[in-house]
Amino acid sequence: MHCDTIVLGAGIVGVSTALQLQARGRNVVLIDRAQPGTGTSHGNAGLIERASVIPYSFPREIARLLRYGLNQQSDVRYSLKHLPKAGRWLMHYWRESGPSGLAKATQAMLPLIEKCVSEHDLLSEPAGMGGLIQDSGWIEVYRTPADFDKAQRDAVALAEYKLNYRVLDQQQVHALEPGLHSDVIGGIHWLDPKTVSDPGGLTRGYAELFIKRGGHFVIGDATRLRSTAGQWQVESQKGLIVANEAVIALGPQARDIFEPLGYPIPLAIKRGYHMHYAARDGQTMQHPILDSVGGYVLAPMVGGIRLTTGIEFADSDDPINEIQLRRCEAHAQRLYPLGERVDAEPWLGRRPCLPDMCPVIGPASRHKGLWFNFGHAHHGLTLGPVSGRLLAEMMTGEKPFTDPTPYSAERFN
Known part of the structure; x- marks a missing residue:
């Protein structure tokens, strides 16, 4: 041929x-x-992420790095035997994540991010895939005033990018997603992204x-x-x-x-997992929900409510390890009424990263x-x-x- x-x-x-x-x-x-x-x-979490104008960088705060070093966090986990192999790449990532490197990456990625939704629109309409795409955005939720206040300051700091969002108080966030646990005190509703119920x-x-x-x-x-x-x-x-x-x-x-x-x-691999859950208590999730503290996303999908984890640093071919998924699952059960697992085993994906x-x-x-x-x-x-x-x-x-x-x-x- x-x-x-x-x-x-x-x-x-x-x-x-x-x-x-x-x-x-x-x-x-x-x-x-x-x-x-x-x-x-x-x-993935099904986000066409027009609002992610700042790339995912390596954390620089000492306190945060110390927490990750204990390897007990839900958003990032590492395999001890993998660290010697990944050490050089992680140092390169850390250096590039400094203020000048992150600013350079942000400006480099902005032209792609700005056109991500419109380019999907040009394909999804003739492909007849409009039924899988929603334009109601996604919601970042918070449980403590300190975390919520910081999130609002961070959103204001993005003013130059002219993103559309709403700051939701406790009543407003629960009106949009009634199933949320009562200790959620507010959220930020990002309006520019579109979401996909079956990536x-x-x-x-x-x-x-x-x-x-x-x-x-x-x-x-x-x-x-x-x-x-x-x-x-x-x-x-x-x-x-x-x-x-x-x-x-x-x-x-x-x-x-x-x-x-x-x-x-x-090129390196950041592994990640997902699992689907049945809804409980008659709830129907309307938007993807990010728990930024827990480091996971809950998203309504055709296969149920999908929980997607953050980052696992491990050998690409290592078998599935449920530690991170279980940590995220424990957080998520306190955020939204998840029912039983739907999938026979977790799905493992590999994100290609520079x-x-x-x-x-x-x-x-x-x-x-x-x-x-x-x-x-x-x-x-x-x-x-x-x-x-x-x-x-x-x-x-x-x-x-x-x-x-x-x-x-x-x-x-």
Whole structure:
């Protein structure tokens, strides 16, 4: 099978990239070892996060670091045997999270964040996925006056970004979500983001749109990509796929291709879990709810109320460890009336992260026709369509809507 471009990886980033290239006249084959939307794109909190203008940085406060060092927190957990392997990357992340590094990352990511909702809209409508997307935002809730006051100050500090939000007093937050425990004293309702009740289903809907428009999806091991006689080739269940260009959009598996090719990109994995619960006491959750102190999100999904955890630093292939999920579950049971677990076992996902908090989007400098689009960390769902657009503009010679320099793989050389 010959085509113009092979896109490796059928998560939200790969599917969106395939659609954006297809819209610009490229004949594209999308390849993955599993069906679209069944990997990391399946298990997130379902936020198209227009309000997250400040990247997730490494904490710098000594007291907070000491608490994390005890390894008893619900928002971050680490495996002792993994720390020696992750130490160099964590130090790089810590350095980049200083004031100047965080400011640089914030400005670099802002053009992508600003267009994340509108780029999803351009795909979700023709894909017929509007029923999975809500535009009522999400709510950050608080139990103590000190935490609530700090959250309000933090929101005011974001004034330059012109975000839309409401500060909710105790009566207002309970009116929006009657199931919340009575000790919730207030919240912040972020209005710009949209929310998705089935992120994996949305990705599959986008993939179906790609196929409907004439694209091809095939099952195969994308990590077996090779270059032969100036072309890129990969085996699939439908035979050999050959193209002049290839895009690595494999998220956490991207390292399996770029590392043997000699690219020193410091990609790391932040693991995370989710579990679905039945509603209890006749309650129906209307908005995703973030417990910023507990470090988890509760979100209404088609499969029940989904609890998504924060960060676990552990070897990518380590088995499921329920410690963090159980800690978050204990907090969540005191926040909202959760019923029994719905899933037979927790879902484990792997977020692909770079220490400077920016993805890699652009050409592989030493290999003609090879392109990168990975490392979106906590915002793969948010940034899939907009990063796909940026890469497609670069590949087809259009003027990029923003300067792609901050996302270049060359920044790590």
